[in-house]
Amino acid sequence: MRVGLFVTCLVDLLRPRIGFAALKLLEAAGCQVVVPATQTCCGQPGYNSGERAGAQRLALKLLEEFADCDHVVVPSGSCAGMIRVHYPELLQDFPAHREAVERLCAKTYELTDFLVRVAQLQAVPGRFSGTVTYHDACSGLRELRVKRQPRELLAKVQGLALAELPGAEQCCGFGGTFAVKFGEISTRIVDRKCQAIEATGADAVVLGDLGCMLNIEGRLRRRGNHRTRVLHVAEVLAGTDGEL
Structure with missing residues (x-):
C-alpha cells in the first residue's frame, strides 16, 4: 500500500x-x-x-x-x-x-x-506514563467525523490513562484567521478551554491539529501554566513526545 x-x-x-x-x-x-x-x-x-x-x-x-x-x-x-x-x-x-x-x-x-x-493498526510503539485528556478539534470532528479513532488508538498506549475533557467538542478559539480577526473573542474561548483542561488534572492535553495545539499551548503558558504538556496525538502514539 x-x-x-x-x-x-x-x-x-x-x-x-x-x-x-x-x-x-x-x-x-x-x-x-x-x-x-x-x-x-x-x-x-x-x-x-x-x-x-x-x-x-x-x-x-x-x-x-x-x-x-x-x-x-x-x-x-x-x-x-x-x-x-x-x-x-x-x-x-x-x-x-x-x-x-x-x-x-x-x-x-x-x-x-x-x-x-484502513490500516487497522493493532499495536502502537508509544508509551506514556501518566494521564492525558483529549480535545476534539473542530474540522476533524465536524467535517470528517473523527471522534472515536484517536481514543481507540490512545487506549493501545502502554501506561496511558485517558481523562475525558469537559466540553471536548467545543472550539478552542483558533479557527485559523478567526483568532487574528477576533482576538478578544478567541481569547475568551481558549480561556474556557484551558480551564477545562486544568480541571482534569491531566499531565497533557492531546489533539490532532497543530493550529489548535499552538493556540492552546500559547494561552496555557500566558496563564502561567508551564506544567501541562500539549501534544499531537501522533507524538503520543509513536512514542516521540520526548524528542526535539
Missing part, C-alpha cells in the same frame, strides 16, 4: 517532529510511505480568506504531487477536511480535473482515521 504523507505547512515549519511521528506510525502499519519533496500548503488559509486563485493553484499542485498514491494521509483534521470536503467546490472551475479531484478526495484521510479504518 503506497501512502503519500501530506505533512502540512504548519507541521513542516513549526513542529516537524509531528511529521516524523506520523511517518513512524504509517511504517508500523506496514505502509510504503512517500513524502513528495515539493509539497507545501493545501490552500486553506487563502481559501478561508477569499484568495481563491491562490488556493486553486496550490490545490492543483497537490493534486499532481499525490496522483500516484493509493492513499493520502494527513496529520491534521483541518487540512484533510480542506481536501476531502472543499476541493470539489474549489476546483469546479477545472472540469478536466473533475475525476482526479474525486479520486483524491476519496483516498485522503486524517491520520488516526486512516490507522483505524
Whole structure:
C-alpha cells in the first residue's frame, strides 16, 4: 500500500517532529510511505480568506504531487477536511480535473482515521506514563467525523490513562484567521478551554491539529501554566513526545 504523507505547512515549519511521528506510525502499519519533496500548503488559509486563485493553484499542485498514491494521509483534521470536503467546490472551475479531484478526495484521510479504518493498526510503539485528556478539534470532528479513532488508538498506549475533557467538542478559539480577526473573542474561548483542561488534572492535553495545539499551548503558558504538556496525538502514539 503506497501512502503519500501530506505533512502540512504548519507541521513542516513549526513542529516537524509531528511529521516524523506520523511517518513512524504509517511504517508500523506496514505502509510504503512517500513524502513528495515539493509539497507545501493545501490552500486553506487563502481559501478561508477569499484568495481563491491562490488556493486553486496550490490545490492543483497537490493534486499532481499525490496522483500516484493509493492513499493520502494527513496529520491534521483541518487540512484533510480542506481536501476531502472543499476541493470539489474549489476546483469546479477545472472540469478536466473533475475525476482526479474525486479520486483524491476519496483516498485522503486524517491520520488516526486512516490507522483505524484502513490500516487497522493493532499495536502502537508509544508509551506514556501518566494521564492525558483529549480535545476534539473542530474540522476533524465536524467535517470528517473523527471522534472515536484517536481514543481507540490512545487506549493501545502502554501506561496511558485517558481523562475525558469537559466540553471536548467545543472550539478552542483558533479557527485559523478567526483568532487574528477576533482576538478578544478567541481569547475568551481558549480561556474556557484551558480551564477545562486544568480541571482534569491531566499531565497533557492531546489533539490532532497543530493550529489548535499552538493556540492552546500559547494561552496555557500566558496563564502561567508551564506544567501541562500539549501534544499531537501522533507524538503520543509513536512514542516521540520526548524528542526535539
